[in-house]
Amino acid sequence: MHLSITQLKVSALPSDEEAMAAADTLFESSKTWKEGKTIKGVKTYSRAKGPDDGAPWHCRVSVHKPEEATFEQLWEKLGKDKALNEKEFIPDINKVAKVKQISDTQTIWTLYYTFTPPVSPRVFTVLQITRLDESSPRSGTIVSIPVDLTDDQDLVKFEEKGVRGRYVSIERLLELEDGSIEWRMATSSTPGGSIPTYFVERSMAGKIAEDVPHFMKWLHSLPKTE
Template structure:
């Protein structure tokens, strides 16, 4: 995969607020990663339907050893969830929804709204008891569109660095914990037969003393676990809504 002209996303490095690219540039970089993920190295298949793949960015010398990415893709029937139901959970109020079905995610907070489609959030995770809490601050940019009669929703997350003096008031909103970094691209795509494809590519570093090679090793399994967690949460919410309507 050739690197996008804007390598801020594929390299997964934190960006200062003053250096954030345009929303169009962020979305273009995200779409390039999604397109390239079809040709990444195939990995395990989880629960017989969640296919995974991986990609290693070239190092400056052209050798393997750069940022690692993991991708997972799954298809879902209308009975599992409609396009609107998937996009409502993944593309709308993303952070506030995730705290309801991701066990390790304990706190989320809106840091700054840049536009109706771009917001900076800080996410606070409590992992295994022997590990310190982790804090990830990201800019989330979303776009909902229709291409060739197919609906498509994309949300790109890029790591944000609030260490600049002019951002100290915003940095005060972050919880105390080890700073990690997280970049991702998610797409909800409408398919024929009212099916939905959910594709996600992500790169992460837990920071602290956790070796990066360990984070990379478990990444495909970690992103794949979100699928059944989300489906259960979505079905539970659907059931509550249907019960409320019948009362």
């Protein structure tokens, strides 16, 4: 399969194997993308829109020492109920709903974003697929694929009213030799509506980079567990 912002029907969702194979290929490709700014220690990269893409791709890479965050801590908040946790550290996310639990590794979520007027609220609905590889070096992968619920009236009722946006993303936590964790994320998106593409693309590097310190600040604010 090719990962893009094209929405998939619920009846045509990919298998774990298909999605992860496509993600692995994209992770490898991202190592050769054009380097952009480094923002608060987060490196950014980009790739122009290809023939099968609906929008350009953007990537961020950050490395975290165990004293900042362990693999277990990161996976607990990114590999499990990721959309619910994102609502806690991404200010624009106003509501999140679990639409359908398909399996232990596949869940459909809908996320409702609100912005400062005159920008209208946006609705993003995605299938999130997870994979945890406990062999050394450990890695955890999350793939988010845009989903169209309109064919299923029981599911579409979970969506809030708003302009329909679309995003696809791949995210990987990878244990490095020194015990640090590389957190790599690549995404392609469109907010929908009439926001000019150049405006969205111009701000993407900063937008995805700032999610890292937002996440870390939230993680460190949580009660310590024994």
